[in-house]
Amino acid sequence: MTQRITEKEPIAAIATPVGEGGIAVIRVSGKNAIAIVDKAFEGKDLTDQASHTVHFGKVINKKGLPVDEVLVSLFYSPRSYTGEETVEISCHGGVLVTQAVLEAILALGVRAAAPGEFTQRAFLNGKLDLDQAEAVADIIHAKSLKAVDAAHQQLEGRLGEHVKRFRQQIIDGTAMIELELDFVEEDVEFANKEQLKELLEALEKEITDLLETYEAGRLVKDGVKTVLMGRPNAGKSTLLNTLVGSDRAIVTDIAGTTRDTIDADWSYDGILFRLIDTAGLRKTTDIVEAEGVKRSQQAFEKADLVIYLKDLSFPFDEEERKEIAGYQQKAEDTPFLLIGTKADIEADTDWRIEFDLEISALGGESIDSLKKMMKERALENKHYDAGSLLVTSTRHRDALEKAREHVQAALRGLAMDMTGDLLSIDLRAALKELGAITGEITNEDILDSIFSRFCIGK
Template sequence: MNTNNDTICAISTAPGIGGIAVARVSGREAIDICDKLWEGKALADVASHTAHLGYVRDENGERLDQAVATLFRAPRSFTGEDTVEISVHGSAYIQRELIHALCAAGARLAEAGEFTRRAFSSGRFDLAQAEAVADIIAADSRASHRLAVSQMRGDFSAKLNGLHDSLLELVSLLELELDFSEEDVEFASRAKLRSLAADIRQTVDRLASSFRTGDAIKRGVSVAIVGETNAGKSTLLNRLLHDDRAIVSDVHGTTRDVIEDTIDIDGVCFRFIDTAGLRKTDDTVEAMGISRTFQRLSTARIILWIIDASRPETIDNTAAEIMSRKADDSRIVAVINKCDIADAAEARRRIVGIYSGSGADLGVRMGAGEGAGMCTGVSHVVEISADKAIGIDALEALLVQLSGAKDISASDVIVTNARHYNSLISARDSIDRAIDGIDRAISGDFIAQDLRETLHHLSTITGTITTTDILANIFSKFCIGK
């Protein structure tokens, strides 16, 4: 990545043809460079945060387009540098020629994420906030947008800064003690130190634990649709996606491969995964499909176990596989399908009797849970007809509830970035070592060392401590113009 001494330019609107395209120019020479191709009031003379109508000229000095130039003087701009945004008509030709003209006048084409990187370098915001810019651009549901906005606003950073201050206080207490070690004074009682460290650990742990929800919301809550062949899994997928995405037929073993797609339900993005039906088979390709079903089962957050109401005796065939392969913290919803042609009572009785957890959800929802608790797993049972669209609204509402997205209040800080999560886990490991050290009454300098390490891991999130490699890696994931 180049230094910040030069002036960069790029089209910041989406690639392709549009009503308007905006070229962003940022750097020390931004205003002078734009003036070279600007026909209108000299931009060097206008006030910051003002917009001006004029013309831009191409490399050869010919009028290219009528345009609006908006000027932001340093440091009150996104990058913290002098910035000009030129809005032109969004033809591919005009966009290309405008960038050529800007480069001929002394700017250089920006690298991916370079505008945001400059904003970070000039202290406009920290690294976690810079990463939120990419998330805001990528967010495609209300829930993921809300999380990105909160991170960009600095809620996460404020939490980290609070932790940083508490850790520094702990380290300084210990170091002060070490300075006076000959005099054998204790500046902080070990009990006090331990309780402060435990508080920090709890906050770090809460943040790390929020990642599972945050990641699911950001990338789409994964919902695997599994069950016996012919139960109606693909019919349900199509129903949920409002699209004929998968082939439906009454031939057992129709779906061979995993089919997935995302859709927004009530502001939450879900990733629905239709899978090959579970049954014993000698067919090699079908067996491969079933092994893919197992993979998806183990990573899904929510499992929709589809049961054919007209064949309740099949419940036992798939139950054991599903129970044994699901992730510990995923939820299973037993979905009794084809309720338009069969009574669900027998299927329900079997599920409640054998496969439900002793969880309150079932008890309340289903009245008595005969024999509940024999095999934990199913938390909800719903009755639907995927084909006739009966019970779908209730199923969707349940999915939204299970996603956890609605339990997040505006003040909750949720981690959505894998890099942040990894740093939090490392921070939690080092604070654990520090707490262990306090418990074992080891020398203060070892404890201080572990606390400093915790500080280090937390600082990599906001970018107070960082390396060029980390920065290059983060910003290369942005697009050019951002």
């Protein structure tokens, strides 16, 4: 996206996490940012220095007293993150000194930045497409390496490249139709209907292929909601602790110890698993435990992966067989693993039922196999390729789905031999939906919603 840089009123914010550390950074951006910061800088004349240079000096407050020794980096428009004149002040880390440096700058008439305002200005000034701006927030909030990789692909513009190609195909198709409309009175036909059909069918397939990556993208970005369920003392809490590598859940020999769901994040091979340890499934008159069982059911309904644990040291009863069969049926398309636990304890294993795996969480038996199985099952049939572009945003998915619906409507119109003006309506609507992804077509409400997710200073 290329457009004229517009420098707005200067804004400032702390761009690094607040707390104790070696260095903190205060970012200032906007009209005359360098000249304004120079008023609080004791050292070289910053207004006389070149872009992309760093200068040592002191920040002084309104009373002329030194606040901290700093390094000041200068970026002239348009060669900055926001496209505006920008200054980054590196001071000593620490809550008080960082805040004092920021206040010295704000005292010069600079406004405190709103969440995401620097990145919003970068978008408005054409430094980033809207999907790339969203990727910045995704990188910041990423909880797994695969989520970082997916966000980096989007930040590099790979999604935007696809969308712009889709838009160009629609523009080409629309041009064929509208050129014909200009000469309708002369009864001249410019549009090759078969060629237009082939173009739209190819476009529909490309959009569908991209949409099919969403489920994998959602799991990579948000994590796999993995519910551990089973009868009391089946080893759910022990398995959670083993996977996480710490005593996150209380483990005792007393049935019903876990009364509520316990959540813990765990990453394996770059994928985030949001483990949910649930209360043991059984009928109970205990009000608190009954509420725990109810929450277990609710967690099951929202799961991306279900792991039902069966204690191998106790025989099945008919009720439990029916219970497992019922959950397998209710799971439908949700991956369901039936895992036998406490495999290190000798017992009669003629269960007349097939386990996906038998493990011992305490002894570590087959835990590595379980980890691999969890990743494989969570991502099976999800069109996941470690190097491929993934759609991770619900907003992007919705826009792609709507664009595809309009393309499909145009194809139906072609088959019914509709006039070009009616076909053009759907093609223009598809253009609008695709443009909303990259920000070529947007509105203030969408921007406010997107950039409110950012931290202050980014």
